[in-house]
Amino acid sequence: MFDPVEKLKEFIRHPSVSADPAFKAGMQGAQTFVSDLLTSIGFAVEVVKTDLHPIILATRGTNPAWPHVIIYGHYDVQPADPLNLWKSPAFEPEIRGNRLYGRGSADNKGPLMTHIAAVARLLERRPDLPLRITFMIEGEEEMGSPSFPNFLERYSDQLKKADFVYLSDTGIPAPDQIVITCGLRGLVLCDVVVTGPKSDLHSGLHGGVLRNPIQAVAELCASLHTPDGLVNIPGFYADVAGVEPWEREQIQKLGNDPEKYREFLGIPAFHTPPGYTPFEATRVLPTLEFNGIGGGYQGEGTKTVIPSKAFVKISCRLVANQNPAKIRDLLYASIRERMPADVTYEIIDQHEGTPYVVVPPDRSNTPQNQSPVLAKAFRAADQAIGEVFGKSPLYLREGGSVPIIADIKRVTGLDSVMMGLFLPEDNLHAPNESFNLTVMEKGMRASEKILESIAGPE
């Protein structure tokens, strides 16, 4: 049995930034690393080519009578910039306290390693375990999984035969409070690029006769929210699903302190739509955010220029029942309607993802036809997590997005059991990302129990 923490450090050392072509070697390195590791613990590994980054499909167990779990993860990571804000280099893993620092440590290399290690330990103890396990590990999650839907279609006959998908790519509020994620927000992303004059202009010679593209971008952005923080696009909230009473209970059980959350964020005050607590707003409400803005001179000192172009990167998070295509249409219609005629502009589609909901067994709204193996997995998780972490898990919708979970449901019919493992202070998508090694160790034990329960006793 390998040392999981050492293996995780090795994994992080491959700088696998999928969105940036400059990191091609890091992507290749991470893919080979995972493939070799799974081969070493007895899996038959297939590296499935896609238009961009390959998907690793690795299986053990062939008896069709056995239950079949697909474990999902991704070997790619977010860009690491701004690099100067990292205390230790992003791709040189470093342990400080009980945390392992490095880009991808929590999203998703650490949680993925947790499950690989749990499987390795379980199979070492029970080499004949009556459980079919398929690892399905992609390399494009951080860019919206563009190749994944096509892969699902190509492999749907094979994947459909599994019982459910199991993964850890969602969050928990505290090291001893695991959350089973029962919903993920969808996504619609686009860039808006505004062009004013055909080339940068001297702001003295020409200032006062034309609309600066920065002004046009700012006016568009300012129009997209109401003063109380709602998204100002007609129809945006029309399809938003209501909240079940058991969901409100679970959110309340979280017991989070808004003041502590505010301090964690480091903001003077919340700006949450009226009628929602911060902990409700991120789970049950859609959003529109600006992920990046740029234009003109960005260097030191001053440059009195009217830039030719300015841009903003927009993302909407969608909740249950909202349709990405419809929201994209509404967003684009508002942009087109509001953009003044004295500039030109281009809207560039980025990826999108459908929101997802799964209801655990024994709830008011559990579907009648829920798969018995899925229900067994939920119950096994509840039991194992209670034993290892000392507290039952909570069942919550999450603010984040893993768009492929909805794609898997659409193409294969499979639901997902999502055991959260990363903490708010893990700094996902931000400098100084880290993973809590205590959570990792307990996560391995819980995962081992869950998988063994699904297989059944010796």
Added chain:
Amino acid sequence: MFDPVEKLKEFIRHPSVSADPAFKAGMQGAQTFVSDLLTSIGFAVEVVKTDLHPIILATRGTNPAWPHVIIYGHYDVQPADPLNLWKSPAFEPEIRGNRLYGRGSADNKGPLMTHIAAVARLLERRPDLPLRITFMIEGEEEMGSPSFPNFLERYSDQLKKADFVYLSDTGIPAPDQIVITCGLRGLVLCDVVVTGPKSDLHSGLHGGVLRNPIQAVAELCASLHTPDGLVNIPGFYADVAGVEPWEREQIQKLGNDPEKYREFLGIPAFHTPPGYTPFEATRVLPTLEFNGIGGGYQGEGTKTVIPSKAFVKISCRLVANQNPAKIRDLLYASIRERMPADVTYEIIDQHEGTPYVVVPPDRSNTPQNQSPVLAKAFRAADQAIGEVFGKSPLYLREGGSVPIIADIKRVTGLDSVMMGLFLPEDNLHAPNESFNLTVMEKGMRASEKILESIAGPE
């Protein structure tokens, strides 16, 4: 006598970007180049140290009975980015057609070389010319001349004894239509840096509970103009000077075609405050522009982040009678009033400059006590320009800013004769800056005549 074009190319090859510390060697090179050139044509050169980039002070002629002209210029240039938009490298001068391309070719190295060459030619022909000439050439104009006011104070006793300042750092509408600039806009510049969360956040996990700093910056920017293009700051226009009838006449004589100007700018439509033509607006109205904006992810693809910080770089151009300190106070008061309490922010002062006006002789509003040598210089310029360019010059206020012209007036009492030499298509402060070599050649002849007229005949 040196070859002026070859010397200009040599000058441009020194990348003298004053605002960027990375270009220290280029600044030193340009300074030494100018000092050596002036020494070679008989000037006594003093390199005056300042806190940042030295000022070159070079004199010839000591007879206090002679008229005394100070020729101003600057050896520093704007940053050259975005470098990828240059057809030939910014600091490798290249002649295409009758234009010399390179950063600084028109602002201000070409016009400055025009006067140095005119002086060289004149002194070669009349070594005993009864004219005192002082070149006063600074290296911080493109960063707002921070050391210049202090230099003026230190050297005021010496500079006060001159009769007027002569320079070319303003524009003309066509190669045969010289403009004597009679006014310059002032400047107030600042950066606004907004901080939301203390570090970048995952927009899924935390989106919906806080104000994104990009949104705060956008809302501020959007608030600073009215829909019809006026600056939306109470009191901003209160002190703006009216326009004399002879000024309106001169602007009309420009005879510019708005449609051609629109095409030159490459915009679908003007966005000029109502009641002003584009050619009036840039000369007699103040502005507020955004010179740069930034925040969040600016790279390829997407990164679903809520950034910790966003910024905007703001500049106001001021016209006659407006006071920079007062406008700065009004601007800052509006920013403070409009910035929401759920973010923090910092306003960073950049430089400022007072607007300037000089009235030529024989006008309705010419001051009674105008200096006879200044009046003689204006008349000499009118005559020489008419002869060499085939058209009398126009007398116009300009949209650009040379803040030190107002400083010179305040400290030494000297007015300036500003003979424009650069064209709209010279792309000042933008990629592919160039200087028209026909204008340069005629400019040298005109300048030689002007200086000789002031000295008087042989």
